[in-house]
Each structure stands twice: as structure tokens, then as C-alpha cells.
Amino acid sequence: MSWLPPDEDDDDLDQPWGQYDESSVRVRPNPKGNRPRTKVRPTYDAAAAGWVTNVDRGRYGVLVDVDEHHGGRVITATKARELGKKAVVTGDHVSLVGDISGDEGSLARIVRVAERTTLLRRSADDSDEVERVIVANADQMLVVVAAADPEPRTRLIDRYLVAAFDAGLDPILCITKTDLADPQPFLDHFAxxxxxxxxxxxxDVPVALFDEVLRDKVTVTVGHSGVGKSTLVNALTGSTRAVGVVNTVTGRGRHTSSSSIAIRVTGGGWIIDTPGVRSFGLGHVEPANVFRAFASHAVPVAPPRDGIPLDQAHDWEIVDRVHDGELGATGVERLDSFRALLTGMGEHDPGAA
Structure with missing residues (x-):
């Protein structure tokens, strides 16, 4: 509203407000200040080191003060604003400031995420290039599959193996419920x-055998819902996480884990339990890495075969062995799975030439 000079005959001159105009109003200072924002960021040299054990709705469980006996405590932290959109996932090595006492109500801040050595990811489907990070810095992948109830799915296991090789993880195949069915026909697919x-x-979970496999390693578990992952994790860690059941009508398992969580193994090492999934998209995977899950030798060969450039050429061992009849019917099935993955990614089918 504009103020106009009052007329001399204006009755408002006799009122208190009639003696003021806009020049009488004090101009407020800029609430943000006139000083330019500094570009010097904190170095956080005194930040504490931690390892993310779980993520839950913007809050992070972080293991700190780890000693030579693998002791330590888990505190609660949040992500600092300066990290922006950078994701923090289970398995990340991070730097912390703030209250790391772990007392009730305390909250630290994650200000830095260390470079990751391995990264397990998946996408919604093979055509989706948007990846979802599952776990960072794991050493090996325990692929859990039931011999029965639910029935094993070889092509889902193929996808897990591709994801493991792509992430730089050593895959281990774990067959549960072997007292319900003979696992050998299924294992023949991966001979x-x-x-x-x-x-x-x-x-009967052979705890001593698993302890040997998992000792001093960070192991991420993957598997279809209902295959017995939570039962296995409980036996190896002494935890009491919920155990799911298989629907008698659909034959599908029920999700019992809603997020990835790292739990200490009684014999040493850590196991990261992940939610069960019924699909595992590989849209983020380099197609050249698909081959590593299908043959024991994944090395470039010379000269290039079938016009494929040298940097894309591989020892198509499984193709040759299937064509020679060496791998039999199970080999043909594996080759079909291999072709299906490559075809879905729009890549060259080695058996089509």
C-alpha cells in the first residue's frame, strides 16, 4: 500500500498514526546476512570411523570402536546434508561426528563414505538401467536355495551368480532342506x-562347516523367500529373527526380512541377511560379465571369434561343450538360460552364428 501525504485538513493529523510515512519505517536487515557463503568445508580430521550394519528409514546403525577381539558397539546415526544424494548402504565404511556414545537419544552424523571395494546391486528388470544398491564391501555371496518347498529355480540362481561376479564377490551355493529332496539333480546344472x-x-544345520566358510569374511546372503535364509542366519549367529513359512497354495515364501542387516557370526565374521526376492534384474550389469556365471574360464581369446572385437571375445567354453554333447541335457538348459539373459540385454548370442 502506498502512503500519500495527508491533506492539511485531514483529521488523521490529530491521530498518532497521522504523523508517520514510509520514511519512518525501519528497514530490516537481510535475514541471511550480507556476508558471502564460505566455500571452505570442514575436514573432519577427528571424525570417528564406523561400519554401517543396517539402514532403517533414514537412520543408520553403525558399528564403532571395534577392537582386536572384534568387539564394539552399534550406535544410531543420520546422514549429513553435505553428502547430498549419495546413498549410504549396509556394509559402508563411514566417518562420524557428533555424539557417538550410543546413549539413549544420542545421534551421530555420517559425514563421509569411504570408497567401496565391492558393490552388490540389482535393478527392477533387465531393461531398467536404474540400479538399487543392496550391500557394499562384502567379500562373498551365499546363494541360498531350497532342495524343495519351494522348488529350486535354476535361472534365478544364474542371475545371482551373474550379480556376484559383476560385483566382485566369491559365490557360494548353499542348498537347504536336503532332508526333503535329493539336491543332486539341481546341482548337476552347475557342474x-x-x-x-x-x-x-x-x-540339522552344520554350524561348524558354515563357520569355516564364513570366518573372517563379510558374507551377504541372497535367496528366494521361504528357502530358509532366516533359519540359517539364526543358527549361525544366535539371533532370533522371524522365520517365514511357505504358502501351501502358491508355493511361495513370505518375506521375513524387510531390509539388509549385518549380524555377527558366532565363529567369527559377519553375515548380511537381505530380504528375499522373487526376481533379480540385471539391467545394470555389463553383458560381458554375464558369461562368467556360465563357464569356469572367463578369459579373452585370440583371434576374435565370429567377428566379435577382441575386448568382447571370451572363451565360450559352455557353448563348445554343449555342442559337443559333453554336458548333456542339463548343459543345454544352462545354455538356454545364458542365451535368454544375453538376448534380453540385446547382446550377441554365441550359438546363433
């Missing part, structure tokens, strides 16, 4: 791979 295999019955 051409040099995979480490461990087995477990419903009522």
Missing part, C-alpha cells in the same frame, strides 16, 4: 562351474 557348495537339512 561346469568351480563353485563351493554347502548343504543343510531343516533340523
Amino acid at each position: 561346469c562351474l568351480d563353485l563351493r557348495i554347502v548343504t543343510s537339512a531343516v533340523t
Whole structure:
């Protein structure tokens, strides 16, 4: 509203407000200040080191003060604003400031995420290039599959193996519920791979054997819902996480884990339990890495075959062995799975030439 000079005959001159105009109003200073924002950021040299054990709705469980006996405590932290959109996931090594006492109501801030050595990811489907980070800095992947109830799915296991090789993880195949069905026909599908295999019955988990496999390692578990991951994790860690059941109508398992969480193994090491999934998209994976899950030798060959450039050429061992009849019917099925993955990614089918 504009103020106009009052007329001399204006009755408002006799009122208190009639003696003022806009020049009488004090101009407020800029609430943000006139000083330019500094570009010097804190170095956080005194920040504490931590390892993310779980993520829950913007809050992070972080292991700090780890000693030579692998002791330590888990505190609660939040992500600092300066990290922006950078994701913090289970397995990340981070730097912390603030209250790291772990007392009730305390909250630290994650101000830095260290470079990751490995990164397990998945996408919604093979055509989706948007990846979802699951776990960082794991050493190996324990692929859990049931011998029965639910029935094992070889092509889902193929996808897990591709994701493991792409992430730089050593895959281990774990067959549960071996007292319900003979796992050997299923294992025949992976005979051409040099995979480490461990087995477990419903009522008898060989804890000593698993401890040897997991000792001093960070192991991420993956598997279809209902295959017995939570039961296995509980036996190896002494935890009491909920155990799911298989729907008798659909034959599908029920999700019992809603987020990834790292739990200490009684024999040493850490196991990261992940939510069960019924699909595992590989849209983020380099197609050249798909081959590593299908043959025991994944090395470039010379000269290039079928016009494929040298940097894309591989030893198509499984293709040759299937064509020669060496791998039989199971080899043909594996080759079909291999072709399906490559075709879905729009890549060259080695058996089509």
C-alpha cells in the first residue's frame, strides 16, 4: 500500500498514526546476512570411523570402536546434508561426528563414505538401467536355495551368480532342506562351474562347516523367500529373527526380512541377511560379465571369434561343450538360460552364428 501525504485538513493529523510515512519505517536487515557463503568445508580430521550394519528409514546403525577381539558397539546415526544424494548402504565404511556414545537419544552424523571395494546391486528388470544398491564391501555371496518347498529355480540362481561376479564377490551355493529332496539333480546344472557348495537339512544345520566358510569374511546372503535364509542366519549367529513359512497354495515364501542387516557370526565374521526376492534384474550389469556365471574360464581369446572385437571375445567354453554333447541335457538348459539373459540385454548370442 502506498502512503500519500495527508491533506492539511485531514483529521488523521490529530491521530498518532497521522504523523508517520514510509520514511519512518525501519528497514530490516537481510535475514541471511550480507556476508558471502564460505566455500571452505570442514575436514573432519577427528571424525570417528564406523561400519554401517543396517539402514532403517533414514537412520543408520553403525558399528564403532571395534577392537582386536572384534568387539564394539552399534550406535544410531543420520546422514549429513553435505553428502547430498549419495546413498549410504549396509556394509559402508563411514566417518562420524557428533555424539557417538550410543546413549539413549544420542545421534551421530555420517559425514563421509569411504570408497567401496565391492558393490552388490540389482535393478527392477533387465531393461531398467536404474540400479538399487543392496550391500557394499562384502567379500562373498551365499546363494541360498531350497532342495524343495519351494522348488529350486535354476535361472534365478544364474542371475545371482551373474550379480556376484559383476560385483566382485566369491559365490557360494548353499542348498537347504536336503532332508526333503535329493539336491543332486539341481546341482548337476552347475557342474561346469568351480563353485563351493554347502548343504543343510531343516533340523540339522552344520554350524561348524558354515563357520569355516564364513570366518573372517563379510558374507551377504541372497535367496528366494521361504528357502530358509532366516533359519540359517539364526543358527549361525544366535539371533532370533522371524522365520517365514511357505504358502501351501502358491508355493511361495513370505518375506521375513524387510531390509539388509549385518549380524555377527558366532565363529567369527559377519553375515548380511537381505530380504528375499522373487526376481533379480540385471539391467545394470555389463553383458560381458554375464558369461562368467556360465563357464569356469572367463578369459579373452585370440583371434576374435565370429567377428566379435577382441575386448568382447571370451572363451565360450559352455557353448563348445554343449555342442559337443559333453554336458548333456542339463548343459543345454544352462545354455538356454545364458542365451535368454544375453538376448534380453540385446547382446550377441554365441550359438546363433
